[in-house]
Amino acid sequence: MDELIRQIIAFRDERNWGQFHNPKDLAISLNLEASELLELFQWKSSKEAIEQNQDKLQDELADVLYYVLLMCNELDIDPKEALLKKLQKNAEKYPVDRFFGSNKKYNEF
Amino acid sequence: MDELIRQIIAFRDERNWGQFHNPKDLAISLNLEASELLELFQWKSSKEAIEQNQDKLQDELADVLYYVLLMCNELDIDPKEALLKKLQKNAEKYPVDRFFGSNKKYNEF
Amino acid sequence: MDELIRQIIAFRDERNWGQFHNPKDLAISLNLEASELLELFQWKSSKEAIEQNQDKLQDELADVLYYVLLMCNELDIDPKEALLKKLQKNAEKYPVDRFFGSNKKYNEF
Amino acid sequence: MDELIRQIIAFRDERNWGQFHNPKDLAISLNLEASELLELFQWKSSKEAIEQNQDKLQDELADVLYYVLLMCNELDIDPKEALLKKLQKNAEKYPVDRFFGSNKKYNEF
Numbered sequence: 001m002d003e004l005i006r007q008i009i010a011f012r013d014e015r016n017w018g019q020f021h022n023p024k025d026l027a028i029s030l031n032l033e034a035s036e037l038l039e040l041f042q043w044k045s046s047k048e049a050i051e052q053n054q055d056k057l058q059d060e061l062a063d064v065l066y067y068v069l070l071m072c073n074e075l076d077i078d079p080k081e082a083l084l085k086k087l088q089k090n091a092e093k094y095p096v097d098r099f100f101g102s103n104k105k106y107n108e109f
Numbered sequence: 110m111d112e113l114i115r116q117i118i119a120f121r122d123e124r125n126w127g128q129f130h131n132p133k134d135l136a137i138s139l140n141l142e143a144s145e146l147l148e149l150f151q152w153k154s155s156k157e158a159i160e161q162n163q164d165k166l167q168d169e170l171a172d173v174l175y176y177v178l179l180m181c182n183e184l185d186i187d188p189k190e191a192l193l194k195k196l197q198k199n200a201e202k203y204p205v206d207r208f209f210g211s212n213k214k215y216n217e218f
Numbered sequence: 219m220d221e222l223i224r225q226i227i228a229f230r231d232e233r234n235w236g237q238f239h240n241p242k243d244l245a246i247s248l249n250l251e252a253s254e255l256l257e258l259f260q261w262k263s264s265k266e267a268i269e270q271n272q273d274k275l276q277d278e279l280a281d282v283l284y285y286v287l288l289m290c291n292e293l294d295i296d297p298k299e300a301l302l303k304k305l306q307k308n309a310e311k312y313p314v315d316r317f318f319g320s321n322k323k324y325n326e327f
Numbered sequence: 328m329d330e331l332i333r334q335i336i337a338f339r340d341e342r343n344w345g346q347f348h349n350p351k352d353l354a355i356s357l358n359l360e361a362s363e364l365l366e367l368f369q370w371k372s373s374k375e376a377i378e379q380n381q382d383k384l385q386d387e388l389a390d391v392l393y394y395v396l397l398m399c400n401e402l403d404i405d406p407k408e409a410l411l412k413k414l415q416k417n418a419e420k421y422p423v424d425r426f427f428g429s430n431k432k433y434n435e436f
Contacts, residue, residue, distance in 0.1 A: 001110060004192055011196050015203060016210040020261045023155040023166075027147045028260055030173065031358065034143040035253035038136045042246055043238045043430040046132040050184065057132075058186050061177055062195035064139065065188055068174050075159065077167050079174055083113055086171035087120050094124060101125040103370040129370045137369055140249065144362035151355055152321040152347045212261040219328060222410055229414050233421060234428040241384075242373040245365045248391065252361040256354045264351040268402065275350075276404050280413035282357065283395050283406055286388055293377065295385050297392055301331055304389035305338050312342060319343040 001080055005069050012070070023074055030067035036060050110189055114178050121179070132183055139176035145169050219298055223287050230288070241292055248285035254278050328407055332396050339397070350401055357394035363387050 012018055037060035041049045050057065072079045093106045121127055146169035150158045159166065181188045202215045230236055255278035259267045268275065290297045311324045339345055364387035368376045377384065399406045420433045 004189060007193065007196060011200065014205050015208050017212075019210070020212050023159060024150045024153075025261050027143075027150050028256060028355070031140075031143045031147050032253055032257050032260060034136075034140045034173075035250055038140050038246060039250050041133045041136050042250060043243055044133075050132060054184070057180075057184055058191045059195055059198070061180055061184075061186060061188070062191040064143075064173065065177050065192050066195065068170055068177065069192075071166075071170055075163070075166055075170075077170060079170070080113060082167045082171040083174050083178075084116070086168055086175065087116060089168070091120065096123050099124050101128070103126075103129050134370050137246070137365060141362055141366050141369060144359055147355060148359050151359060152352050222407060225411065225414060229418065232423050233426050235426075235430075237428070238430050240373045241377060242368040242371075245361075245368050249358075249361045249365050252354075252358045252391075256358050259351045259354050262351075264349045268350060272402070275398075275402055276409045277413055277416070279395055279398055279402075279404060279406070280409040282361075282391065283410050284413065286392050286395065287410075289384075289388055293381070293384055293388075295388060297388070298331060300385045300389040301392050301396075302334065304386055304393065305334060307386070309338065314341050317342050317344075319346070321344075321347050 001069070005073050008066060008069055009073060021070065021074065023071060026067055026071045026074065030064060030071065033060060033063040033067060037064060110178070114182050117175060117178055118182060130179065130183065132180060135176055135180045135183065139173060139180065142169060142172040142176060146173060219287070223291050226284060226287055227291060239288065239292065241289060244285055244289045244292065248282060248289065251278060251281040251285060255282060328396070332400050335393060335396055336400060348397065348401065350398060353394055353398045353401065357391060357398065360387060360390040360394060364391060 012021065037057070040053045040056055040060065044052070069079060071077075072082070099106075121130065146166070149162045149165055149169065153161070178188060180186075181191070208215075230239065255275070258271045258274055258278065262270070287297060289295075290300070317324075339348065364384070367380045367383055367387065371379070396406060398404075399409070426433075
């Protein structure tokens with residue numbers, strides 16, 4: 001992960017784009033990329049989307065990941081630690097015995 | 110990254126949630142988490158958002174990353190490879206000499 | 219509003235697109251259009267976005283409105299009534315004396 | 328529509344919220360509301376979502392419409408005209424004879 005972040009920052013700094021990368025615009029950009037990912041499923045089943053767009057799915061997921069890592073870097077967040085901590089929180093929010101096989105949200109019970 | 114994916118899948122499988130995780134709904138969920146991240150910046154400057162919500166920013170970024178890795182796993186995509194490949198494509202789309210210090214998109218030139 | 223909805227439905231039915239217009243995909247589409255609207259503000263101040271993209275702003279707002287009205291029609295919702303009812307709810311959620319000049323959310327107090 | 332906009336502005340001005348309503352944050356807010364609408368369909372079929380959440384669907388559609396009309400007001404856009412103009416453009420982009428019964432986009436042909 002560190003190596004990926006290093007390469008992302010190198011890509012950005014070569015273009016002197018750091019000046020635009022305030023966290024609010026990064027959060028907007030992450031949303032726009034998430035939306036381009038979703039667009040590949042518009043009017044389609046999962047199956048159709050995957051058959052028609054495997055390469056684009058890969059590219060759009062990469063774009064989202066790019067902004068996740070860029071934001072983590074700007075905000076001094078370690079992505080791996082953040083995820084493990086959140087899994088821990090979710091494990092408490094969604095205990096196995098109550099949520100096994102359920103598509104309800106913790107606040108829908 | 111592989112270790113993170115392993116833990117995410119373990120979390121999911123303990124709850125038997127794989128049955129809901131078709132790629133289309135995962136893409137929707139990724140968008141919803143991206144939106145919760147953006148909400149932390151609503152009506153605020155980047156500076157205000159960070160001062161008020163550092164912990165929540167970390168949690169929401171973790172949630173987005175969770176769905177990125179889950180989708181990659183479902184679609185047999187290696188997230189690291191996907192990102193490096195996309196950086197390569199972007200390097201060709203945004204050559205340094207034309208885009209140095211520019212906030213234009215490749216199709217706005 | 220009724221006249222607008224009538225024209226939207228005519229446009230759709232001429233193309234026989236009703237078959238794709240299940241509410242879930244309409245909600246996805248509404249999000250994609252909202253995202254295209256937001257894209258016009260990416261890396262830009264409000265002022266820059268407006269100066270550069272007045273026409274596109276109009277088009278993207280129209281696209282969002284298109285899906286709002288289409289969904290209302292599918293779900294038998296009267297958009298005008300829905301909005302007036304929601305304003306009423308919001309007036310209770312955000313009483314003037316507590317929220318005058320405040321950018322806080324009702325659950326941030 | 329004019330009457331709705333008048334009521335929205337009255338609601339806002341009573342709370343002195345106009346100061347926060349720069350177009351960029353309005354576009355963000357519109358996206359957040361669109362996302363809350365989409366959330367009602369997460370992990371669900373259209374049918375399940377409608378059965379479980381008819382009232383919330385109405386509220387979230389109203390919230391999106393609220394921001395569409397507020398943005399139109401800020402940007403001096405007439406929502407009705409904008410929509411009719413966009414339908415006209417779309418009619419040219421998606422001619423009936425080529426797009427009848429097709430879920431393709433104009434750039435996928």
